[in-house]
Amino acid sequence: VHAQVCIIFSDFGQMQNVCNLLIEKLGTSVTISPPHFYHTPEAIDTLRHQVCAAALGNTQRKAEEACQLFGQTLGKPLLIREEETKEWGGHIDSHLSNSPDSLTLQERIQNATAYVSCRVFAVFEIKGKSNKKQGAL
Numbered sequence: 001v002h003a004q005v006c007i008i009f010s011d012f013g014q015m016q017n018v019c020n021l022l023i024e025k026l027g028t029s030v031t032i033s034p035p036h037f038y039h040t041p042e043a044i045d046t047l048r049h050q051v052c053a054a055a056l057g058n059t060q061r062k063a064e065e066a067c068q069l070f071g072q073t074l075g076k077p078l079l080i081r082e083e084e085t086k087e088w089g090g091h092i093d094s095h096l097s098n099s100p101d102s103l104t105l106q107e108r109i110q111n112a113t114a115y116v117s118c119r120v121f122a123v124f125e126i127k128g129k130s131n132k133k134q135g136a137l
Contacts, residue, residue, distance in 0.1 A: 034105070037112030039090050047116050052082060055118040063124050075125030083119040090114030 009015035019032050039047075060074070067074045090112060103111070 034103075035108065037108055039112070039114050044087070044090070044114060044116075047114060048085060048087075048118070051116045051118045052085070052120065055120045056080065056122065059120055059122045060124070063122070067126060071129050073127040073129075075127045077122055077124050079121070079123040081121045083121050085119075086117045088115050 007015075007018070009018075015035065022030050022032065060077075064074045
């Protein structure tokens, strides 16, 4: 009896544990093909949102630090604009020039890794001098 089972994992460690368990229990009667890595559109969309939110957080922290240097207080954002988003990586095995079987696991992971960068522009309200309570000496 021959059977082919295809399993989709979202956790690499879990995939390794299941493969090890199958090999341990079934021995040479089981053949495990090399994994095929890919990103769902939802996962890439989530990554874009996370990167944009991180860029906005970084922008706010830098603006707060600049205000502190001048004794000012950062107010609410008046304008926020996503200037540029870049995406690279995340290749699918079938688009590679090398045969997928000839790549090591590390190379497969590297080729499937997706990167996103985001540049944002923000204008913040600046409030007057910060009120620092000074204690009596």
